[in-house]
Amino acid sequence: MTQTQAEIVPVLTQGADRGARETLQEWLPKLVLAPSFALILLFVYGFILFTAVLSFTGSKLLPDFSTWVGFGNYVRLFNHPNWIVSLKNLAIFSVLYIAVCTVLGLGLAILLDQKIRGEGFLRPIYLYPMALSFFVTGVAWKWFLDPSIGLEHVMHTWGWESFSFRWIKEGKMAIYTIVIAAVWQSSGFVMAMFLAGLRGVDNEVIKAAQIDGASTVMIYRRIIIPLMRPVFLSAFVVLAHLAIKSYDLVVAMTDGGPGTATWVPALFMQKFTFGRNEMAMGASSAIIMMMMIFSIIVPYLYSELRGGRRS
Amino acid sequence: MLRKLLIGTMLSTALTAYAAPSFAEEVEVLHWWTSGGEAAALDVLKKNLEAEGVTWKDMPVAGGGGEQAMTALRARVTAGNPPTAVQALGFDITDWAKQGVVGDLGEVAAEENWDAVIPAALQAFSKYDGKWIAAPVNVHSTNWVWINKKALDAAGGKAPETWDELIAVLDKMKANGISPIGHGGQAWQDATIFDAVVLAEGTDFYKASMIDLDPAALNSDKMVGVFDKMGKLKEYVDADFSGRDWNLASAMVIEGKAGMQFMGDWAKGEFLKAGLKPGADFVCIRFPGTQGAVTFNSDQFMMFKVGDANKAAQLKMASAIEDPAFQSAFNVVKGSAPARTDVPNDAFDDCGKKAMADLAEADKSGKLFGSMAHGHANPAAVKNAMYDVITRHFNGELDSKAAAEELANAVAAAQ
CATH class of the missing domain: 3.40.190.10 (Periplasmic binding protein-like II)
Structure with missing residues (x-):
């Protein structure tokens, strides 16, 4: 009896041991994730909530939770000429930026995909602007487009006296110079995304189409580009959120000028919160910007997740 | 795990908060005078204070109108650990005073009779609720x-x-x-x-x-x-x-x-x-x-509430700023006029002399206005x-x- 008991005990503890290990294995990933989850919960979602609450207060220099103004800040926001200018500029900027980047990126990717020599050399040339910060891009383009030292000046010294390109100094055109700089920066990155997509296209499909007598243009138009749908979607999401939060490029190139002609929502948020001691107005503009981003990201996530379930 | 992490974070925060040495007299100064001439002008103040045994802890935040410096200040004040003195302009001083975080220079100001030598238009910013909260360094006139x-x-x-x-x-x-x-x-x-x-x-x-x-x-x-x-x-x-x-x-x-x-x-x-x-x-x-x-616009050093240990150093700094010799030395380099109207104008050039004379005249006739x-x-x-x-x-x-x-x-x- 005693003997069997002694034999049983280790078996039992072994079983308990295994149970503990399994429990640990089950809990370990959650434990390891917990700190980062807590940090994100606090520093991202917590502060989103904080900003939202702030936008209903009368905060000026520092957060102040003693005065509540309801939607007053939002009303003031949409009556403020600078905010209206910011929204218009955002519309112009994001539509052009996304459209031109996508078209240029796709075009470059298709050309690079023709199994040309020196692709390994050409690809990084297009991609490198992405390695620069938007601020550096902005300063470089500011100098390049400044009529008194940049392109126009150089053309004049080369003898083309009538050459004139002074958009950056003109209130109506300045926002387009920012589009130019932003497109220069990002289209290489979009190209890389499309190139990866093009490399993933099944050669069999193309060969089948060729046997059927389809021209190259037809193959691209009817088969390859439609196959790029997920890449279009990813590119759109990446570019759209870059457009909404565009700030450094504008600060470096025009700092909102001439006049208030190139204000964008992110610049508005920064200037009101920190420059004008209007923290609550800044917070309400930040909330509007966040809603804009959510309106892009949420449908994207929804379609992605639903797609995942379907496959 | 989570608890340990939290405890660890709390401990390290507590340590950094109380790590400030409390033995030597020290002033921590937040300012944006980082470019050549301005930095040289500020160095005069630093040397004067060091001669009195006060250590200068520099906290420069570069950037023209001090916008970045004010952003840095927000973080420090919110954390409950403001610097001793902060370079500030005009209504920013009043805005901070309203938050109830600024110090009181009353002792020094009364002793040195600031009320009589600093133009009333400047006092409107240096005082809040009748108390001296900032020491003006200079007067720039803008017209x-x-x-x-x-x-x-x-x-x-x-x-x-x-x-x-x-x-x-x-x-x-x-x-x-x-x-x-x-x-x-x-x-x-x-x-x-x-x-x-x-x-x-x-x-x-x-x-x-x-x-x-x-x-x-x-x-x-x-x-x-x-x-x-x-x-x-x-x-x-x-x-x-x-x-x-x-x-x-x-x-x-x-x-x-x-x-x-x-x-x-x-x-x-x-x-x-x-x-x-x-x-x-x-x-x-x-x-x-x-x-x-x-x-005009006037650069001032706004003084924050500090513990008793640093209060003496803060008052010494305020006194050193209003020292006529410093006012002259600093403003000759900076190009502005002294904030006190009783500083001799020998060291200034013709434009500087004109600035001082115009300032005194405008102050007397009530034509001195904030810009x-x-x-x-x-x-x-x-x-x-x-x-x-x-x-x-x-x-x-x-x-x-x-x-x-x-x-x-x-x-x-x-x-």
Whole structure:
């Protein structure tokens, strides 16, 4: 009896041991994730909530939770000429930026995909602007487009006296110079995304189409580009959120000028919160910007997740 | 795990919070005087304090108008650990005082009789609720015109004293083939000119519109006239003015590419650095029609509430700032006038002497006003609302009548 008991005990503890290990294995990933989850919960979602609450207060220099103004800040926001200018500029900027980047990126990717020599050399040339910060891009383009030292000046010294390109100094055109700089920066990155997509296209499909007598243009138009749908979607999401939060490029190139002609929502948020001691107005503009981003990201996530379930 | 992490974080925060040495007398100073001349000027103060056994802990946050410095300050104050002294301008001081976080310099101020030697218009910012909370370092006046002497000689040689004379000189300079006004198209620079043009319409009008923010003065025929004059001045600015920094505009005047610049007296430093002599190579006058009145901005060191251990050092610093010898040494280098009116003017150049005399005169006659363009006439929100309108008008987005209307509306909305 005693003997069997002694034999049983280790078996039992072994079983308990295994149970503990399994429990640990089950809990370990959650434990390891917990700190980062807590940090994100606090520093991202917590502060989103904080900003939202702030936008209903009368905060000026520092957060102040003693005065509540309801939607007053939002009303003031949409009556403020600078905010209206910011929204218009955002519309112009994001539509052009996304459209031109996508078209240029796709075009470059298709050309690079023709199994040309020196692709390994050409690809990084297009991609490198992405390695620069938007601020550096902005300063470089500011100098390049400044009529008194940049392109126009150089053309004049080369003898083309009538050459004139002074958009950056003109209130109506300045926002387009920012589009130019932003497109220069990002289209290489979009190209890389499309190139990866093009490399993933099944050669069999193309060969089948060729046997059927389809021209190259037809193959691209009817088969390859439609196959790029997920890449279009990813590119759109990446570019759209870059457009909404565009700030450094504008600060470096025009700092909102001439006049208030190139204000964008992110610049508005920064200037009101920190420059004008209007923290609550800044917070309400930040909330509007966040809603804009959510309106892009949420449908994207929804379609992605639903797609995942379907496959 | 989570708890350990939390405990660890709390411990390390607590350690850093209490790690400050409490033995030596020390002042921690947040400022944005990081460029050559300014840093050298501040170094004088640092040395004076070190001679008294007070350690200087430097906390420089670079960036023109101190916007970044104020952002850094927000973080420090919110964390409950403000620096001893912070360089600050105008209404920012009042805004911080309202938060109840500033110190009290009463002892030193009473002992050294600051009330009698510092102009009342400055005291409006250095005091809050009757208590001294900041020590003013200097007075910059902003209604200056800096004229290239050669360009002026070629245009008749007489410095303009009225609006019509100014336009005549500008016309001649234009005919001589230079761009008459060296100007940078940034909102605050546009506003600096605007300030002077409003002041030229009379000190009562300046006070009513810029300081009292009287809607009837803001949207008045007189204000439409001011905007018309701004539009007129715009005709004498070169085509590439937009976005140019103020010191590049000064350089245009120094090199003779432009005739004159409307700018505060920090511009003088650029002329002196280029080896130009006041009177011989360049001329400093008040904006035509504003002689006798002065719009100013004043750098001050705002003192925060610190523990008893650091209080003595803070008072020593305040006293060192108001020391007449330091006021003279600092302002000779900085190009401004001393904040005290009893400092001898021997060390200053002709423009500096004029600045001090004008300041004392304006103080006596009650014509010393805070500058709107530099945040000394109204709070940041109102100032920037005015900037928006001024710069939009200057860039041709609004006509004069619409601008005056918009000015009144924008100010009302920002209050």
